[in-house]
Amino acid sequence: xxxxLFTRGVPPQESIPxxxxxxxxxxxxxxxxxxxxxxxxxxxxxxxxxxxxxxxELTAERVLLGQGSLQILDMLIHCLLQPGDxxxxxxxxxxxxxxxxxxxxxxxxxxxxxxxxxxxxxLETALVGGLKLRLMxxxxxxxxxxxxxxxxxxxQRLVSLSQQYRFQxxxxxxxxxxxxxxxxxxxxxxxxxxxxxxLSSFSKLISPGLRVGYAVLPENLHSILSKYAEDxxxxxxxxxQAIVLRFIQKGWFEGHITFLKDLYSHRLQMMLNALQxxxxxxxxxxxxxxxFFVGLWLGNGRTLAEVWERSEAAGIRLTxxxxxxxxxxxxxxxxxFCALDEQDIHQGIQRLAALLDS
Amino acid sequence: xxxxLFTRGVPPQESIPxxxxxxxxxxxxxxxxxxxxxxxxxxxxxxxxxxxxxxxELTAERVLLGQGSLQILDMLIHCLLQPGDxxxxxxxxxxxxxxxxxxxxxxxxxxxxxxxxxxxxxLETALVGGLKLRLMxxxxxxxxxxxxxxxxxxxQRLVSLSQQYRFQxxxxxxxxxxxxxxxxxxxxxxxxxxxxxxLSSFSKLISPGLRVGYAVLPENLHSILSKYAEDxxxxxxxxxQAIVLRFIQKGWFEGHITFLKDLYSHRLQMMLNALQxxxxxxxxxxxxxxxFFVGLWLGNGRTLAEVWERSEAAGIRLTxxxxxxxxxxxxxxxxxFCALDEQDIHQGIQRLAALLDS
Numbered sequence: 001x002x003x004x005l006f007t008r009g010v011p012p013q014e015s016i017p018x019x020x021x022x023x024x025x026x027x028x029x030x031x032x033x034x035x036x037x038x039x040x041x042x043x044x045x046x047x048x049x050x051x052x053x054x055x056x057e058l059t060a061e062r063v064l065l066g067q068g069s070l071q072i073l074d075m076l077i078h079c080l081l082q083p084g085d086x087x088x089x090x091x092x093x094x095x096x097x098x099x100x101x102x103x104x105x106x107x108x109x110x111x112x113x114x115x116x117x118x119x120x121x122x123l124e125t126a127l128v129g130g131l132k133l134r135l136m137x138x139x140x141x142x143x144x145x146x147x148x149x150x151x152x153x154x155x156q157r158l159v160s161l162s163q164q165y166r167f168q169x170x171x172x173x174x175x176x177x178x179x180x181x182x183x184x185x186x187x188x189x190x191x192x193x194x195x196x197x198x199l200s201s202f203s204k205l206i207s208p209g210l211r212v213g214y215a216v217l218p219e220n221l222h223s224i225l226s227k228y229a230e231d232x233x234x235x236x237x238x239x240x241q242a243i244v245l246r247f248i249q250k251g252w253f254e255g256h257i258t259f260l261k262d263l264y265s266h267r268l269q270m271m272l273n274a275l276q277x278x279x280x281x282x283x284x285x286x287x288x289x290x291x292f293f294v295g296l297w298l299g300n301g302r303t304l305a306e307v308w309e310r311s312e313a314a315g316i317r318l319t320x321x322x323x324x325x326x327x328x329x330x331x332x333x334x335x336x337f338c339a340l341d342e343q344d345i346h347q348g349i350q351r352l353a354a355l356l357d358s
Numbered sequence: 359x360x361x362x363l364f365t366r367g368v369p370p371q372e373s374i375p376x377x378x379x380x381x382x383x384x385x386x387x388x389x390x391x392x393x394x395x396x397x398x399x400x401x402x403x404x405x406x407x408x409x410x411x412x413x414x415e416l417t418a419e420r421v422l423l424g425q426g427s428l429q430i431l432d433m434l435i436h437c438l439l440q441p442g443d444x445x446x447x448x449x450x451x452x453x454x455x456x457x458x459x460x461x462x463x464x465x466x467x468x469x470x471x472x473x474x475x476x477x478x479x480x481l482e483t484a485l486v487g488g489l490k491l492r493l494m495x496x497x498x499x500x501x502x503x504x505x506x507x508x509x510x511x512x513x514q515r516l517v518s519l520s521q522q523y524r525f526q527x528x529x530x531x532x533x534x535x536x537x538x539x540x541x542x543x544x545x546x547x548x549x550x551x552x553x554x555x556x557l558s559s560f561s562k563l564i565s566p567g568l569r570v571g572y573a574v575l576p577e578n579l580h581s582i583l584s585k586y587a588e589d590x591x592x593x594x595x596x597x598x599q600a601i602v603l604r605f606i607q608k609g610w611f612e613g614h615i616t617f618l619k620d621l622y623s624h625r626l627q628m629m630l631n632a633l634q635x636x637x638x639x640x641x642x643x644x645x646x647x648x649x650f651f652v653g654l655w656l657g658n659g660r661t662l663a664e665v666w667e668r669s670e671a672a673g674i675r676l677t678x679x680x681x682x683x684x685x686x687x688x689x690x691x692x693x694x695f696c697a698l699d700e701q702d703i704h705q706g707i708q709r710l711a712a713l714l715d716s
Contacts, residue, residue: 037566239597
């Protein structure tokens with residue numbers, strides 16, 4: 001029995017517009033030539049920076065393009081923080097960010113995120129008690145790994161805490177565009193565009209392999225980050241950034257997003273239906289309105305360790321939830337649904353239920 | 359009078375094979391699709407790693423591809439060194455490397471490089487005297503900024519010092535392929551392939567903007583660097599790496615190198631002729647057999663500062679030599695010749711001579 005993979009949260013192969021990107025690549029090299037093949041300024045391909053900034057009614061000087069948003073976060077950590085500085089994260093959060101923070105010897109303050117929301121009281125109590133928080137990393141829309149959506153009042157409260165206690169908010173928004181139902185909330189960045197740093201990328205919207213991520217930065221940080229980027233890698237590949245812009249300029253982006261939403265929303269619905277059918281009253285889970293993931297918490301004090309060794313034989317492969325936690329996570333399972341077809345989702349959840357039942 | 363630019367050492371626009379790269383880009387996306395557009399392992403595109411390793415009779419497990427070689431050096435610094443560790447460099451050396459080392463709070467031990475060679479006695483005396491050297495960064499072939507070629511006996515002596523005193527050699531070899539006359543010497547890597555780290559890239563051979571650099575690493579370091587790279591940026595863009603390989607596989611690389619050598623060797627010869635005609639007995643300079651640069655030392659205790667303010671009016675723009683030095687450099691001028699046509703080279707050196715004479 002081939003295991004059904006509830007592991008990495010990558011876009012499915014069928015989501016990548018290969019032939020269109022091939023056309024874009026050929027065109028941008030032929031038409032722009034040296035502009036995309038020579039050394040260039042570190043903040044990235046200006047026309048794409050302009051496109052992104054205009055949509056936010058900002059100047060292009062606020063946008064820094066990089067080779068994926070993770071590396072921009074790493075540079076931010078190097079530029080803004082010292083070893084021992086305190087940074088807050090939702091718990092669970094994106095595992096690679098925990099790795100970066102630990103590598104930089106930061107002190108991680110985890111804030112519990114449950115299916116019913118983020119425990120901001122926990123944060124405020126600590127701040128009132130004297131916690132010297134420097135930065136909070138947060139994924140407000142369709143969080144990785146939980147799929148959670150932060151309600152508007154929590155976004156507002158977080159911004160107001162950041163202003164009162166003077167910590168930097170870094171909002172990572174790679175899934176924000178992928179909303180399958182309901183209405184957009186203002187991003188945390190939208191609530192305070194002069195102070196919040198927003199990261200995002202085209203990895204989930206066009207292609208991960210192009211490595212086109214970006215940050216929208218407060219003015220004073222843009223030059224600091226640009227200098228750090230130049231010192232690190234001179235400049236990111238403009239070719240890849242120009243391919244992304246060409247894809248947009250040809251009018252292919254909106255249709256592609258519609259295609260992705262249609263593909264993924266059915267998979268999400270199948271996942272939620274299967275969970276309801278098979279795991280109701282045994283587990284708790286989020287009910288995402290977008291993104292790549294449903295977060296599942298085992299009930300009754302059960303842990304993944306109890307079934308871990310039998311999971312392959314049961315026909316599923318799971319990710320150890322502890323990777324998304326600074327402390328704990330033994331009962332958490334991330335369920336990515338985008339790269340599985342509907343039959344695999346249904347069967348996979350059935351197998352998970354059988355495994356938990358055995 | 360437009361100034362003639364003796365400033366940045368970038369390949370000239372006419373050296374970049376735009377139309378051929380456009381074909382390669384389209385082909386690799388169409389044919390390899392998801393393989394170059396999806397998330398992927400951090401060491402880089404395996405077929406290009408195999409091509410590079412086979413030429414050195416190594417396994418592909420020794421090769422790490424990155425987004426330019428500078429960033430690989432930055433990762434090496436983070437993986438191998440601590441603040442305060444001592445690193446040696448030729449003086450002058452590549453300015454961006456000094457920046458990276460200072461950023462990492464390393465203690466830089468500069469070894470004087472003059473037109474008559476590198477002063478390895480200086481290094482050995484310090485090592486005998488107890489210097490705890492951790493790493494030496496060296497460009498043995500057509501050095502940036504001096505154009506110097508390290509003789510074979512110095513390469514051998516450096517390797518033997520590194521073994522006796524247990525420091526890591528990092529050899530940067532981006533110009534090695536661009537030899538315009540004379541015979542190849544063994545690289546430092548060739549003399550000790552199990553221990554020396556060699557960096558190189560396709561920036562000077564195909565296109566800087568593709569950002570395809572690489573390291574050949576000792577076995578034990580490859581997994582450490584790969585993990586660091588994955589934690590930093592997940593993976594480099596395989597698209598760019600596949601474009602480079604396709605360019606090679608189509609048989610275009612060798613002809614392109616011949617074209618570059620022909621273009622640059624005439625420019626180098628013009629530079630050396632002009633220096634001989636106009637600055638003999640006033641300055642000393644290297645006589646490079648390849649690469650991008652001639653290094654010029656002003657004679658008679660003169661410094662660039664004396665003429666700096668008048669250089670634009672004299673019709674030339676120069677780089678402040680101190681950027682290539684940990685200490686000193688007031689009398690050093692880097693003269694890049696690849697991106698200037700023969701007339702500009704001749705006229706530029708004439709103007710420099712007039713400036714120094716004024």
